[in-house]
Amino acid sequence: MSSENDDAWPIVHVPGRPPVPPEQQLTVNVVAAQIEQPKLTNTIIRRLSQIAPLEDLHHVKRVKKNCLEGGKIQLSVILCLAPENGDFDGIPCDVKDVIGSYQLSPFVAKVCKYAALSKEEWVEQCKLWPTSYHQPTYNISGITGFSEEDSQSIVSFMKYALELSKSHGNVVVNAAAIVDPLSNQVIAKACDEVCSWQTPKTEVGAECGPQQVETSISCLHPRWWVDEQTHRISSFWHPLRHAAIVAIESSAARDRRLFPDVRYRDEATREECILSPAKSQAKRQKTDGTDVDNDDKNYASHGNGDLSSKPYLCTGNDIYLVWEPCTMCAMALVHQRVRRVFYAFPNPSAGALGSIHRLQGEKSLNHHYAVFRVLVPQDILNKAKTSITGS
Ligand SMILES: [Zn+2]
Numbered sequence: 403m404s405s406e407n408d409d410a411w412p413i414v415h416v417p418g419r420p421p422v423p424p425e426q427q428l429t430v431n432v433v434a435a436q437i438e439q440p441k442l443t444n445t446i447i448r449r450l451s452q453i454a455p456l457e458d459l460h461h462v463k464r465v466k467k468n469c470l471e472g473g474k475i476q477l478s479v480i481l482c483l484a485p486e487n488g489d490f491d492g493i494p495c496d497v498k499d500v501i502g503s504y505q506l507s508p509f510v511a512k513v514c515k516y517a518a519l520s521k522e523e524w525v526e527q528c529k530l531w532p533t534s535y536h537q538p539t540y541n542i543s544g545i546t547g548f549s550e551e552d553s554q555s556i557v558s559f560m561k562y563a564l565e566l567s568k569s570h571g572n573v574v575v576n577a578a579a580i581v582d583p584l585s586n587q588v589i590a591k592a593c594d595e596v597c598s599w600q601t602p603k604t605e606v607g608a609e610c611g612p613q614q615v616e617t618s619i620s621c622l623h624p625r626w627w628v629d630e631q632t633h634r635i636s637s638f639w640h641p642l643r644h645a646a647i648v649a650i651e652s653s654a655a656r657d658r659r660l661f662p663d664v665r666y667r668d669e670a671t672r673e674e675c676i677l678s679p680a681k682s683q684a685k686r687q688k689t690d691g692t693d694v695d696n697d698d699k700n701y702a703s704h705g706n707g708d709l710s711s712k713p714y715l716c717t718g719n720d721i722y723l724v725w726e727p728c729t730m731c732a733m734a735l736v737h738q739r740v741r742r743v744f745y746a747f748p749n750p751s752a753g754a755l756g757s758i759h760r761l762q763g764e765k766s767l768n769h770h771y772a773v774f775r776v777l778v779p780q781d782i783l784n785k786a787k788t789s790i791t792g793s
Contacts, residue, residue: 411557413548413744416756416773417519418763427523428515429530430459431484433493434466435506437477446479446504453496454482461517463532484510555586560746560776563722566591576619578649579722589656589719592648594620596640620644621728624752646723646731650738653716661712716740726753732761740771746778
């Protein structure tokens with residue numbers, strides 16, 4: 403592993419949506435009213451939550467509490483969203499009944515449309531109307547900062563991925579390392595295998611022209627294979643074998659080695675034949691236990707190979723990628739239940755975790771990982787470029 407750049411590399415969280423300066427946050431108008439008799443507060447809120455639930459404003463507190471001079475508390479409650487034309491005649495009849503029953507004096511107030519992403523945003527929001535601030539649903543260590551030890555570990559795994567990406571002679575490719583943070587072990591690693599000149603067995607020669615270099619990072623050019631199909635410059639070609647996908651496959655193969663039950667093994671063989679006919683023979687030999695990795699041996703020697711401790715996909719694991727993944731790879735990592743994604747370089751043409759899309763903030767997905775960018779010094783990239791040109 404590289405010993406250069408012992409200085410700490412900053413690790414920044416990439417939130418699920420672009421951070422909005424507090425003063426530029428979007429607001430919506432609501433109709434609110436002061437409650438003159440505090441003992442009625444609960445009754446009024448119960449009634450309002452039935453007749454006018456604030457569906458898209460769950461982060462907004464229904465009641466605002468003001469401390470007046472002399473220690474007196476003044477309570478205000480949100481009655482409903484403000485009618486679009488601002489005319490109180492447009493207030494729903496049920497809400498009008500509440501206003502009439504409790505002799506409330508409605509007024510229009512502004513509340514923030516979206517939940518705060520940071521404490522700073524939250525403090526600003528509360529100046530308008532109080533909101534609640536929760537850590538993201540993926541309440542994962544690191545979002546609020548890393549310990550010195552964690553930072554060192556993250557940087558060392560990123561260095562590992564960087565070395566991996568440069569391990570293919572004069573072509574730099576994307577590389578992925580899946581890490582079990584509990585044991586601090588790389589459990590699967592892979593590089594792009596879209597073309598034959600990216601596979602480990604390829605002889606590194608002078609065949610690599612500028613066009614290949616330009617398109618060598620599969621996640622940066624996920625549709626390059628369409629052109630490749632017409633030009634067909636390589637003998638082996640697969641549109642899906644991006645580094646992250648190959649690493650996932652390798653991690654699954656490791657699970658099958660460590661937890662071999664018959665049904666699983668049959669499925670594994672069939673799957674491998676479909677995905678990568680050229681490599682299935684070699685992989686089968688590996689699956690048969692003739693060439694298990696050292697970490698597998700450790701695992702087996704500790705007697706953890708019983709099915710009850712079989713991991714569910716990549717639950718709890720981290721992945722280190724040199725380049726920000728494309729949508730296909732990012733989605734595969736959602737399916738794998740990965741816990742954290744670290745990448746070094748953004749992917750301005752097809753990045754799904756900050757550059758073009760932010761899958762980590764997509765509410766409709768059933769799993770969310772936390773995403774971090776490790777700010778790798780520019781000279782590392784320059785060295786990578788140097789090795790691309792083969793000098
Ligand atoms: Zn990809």
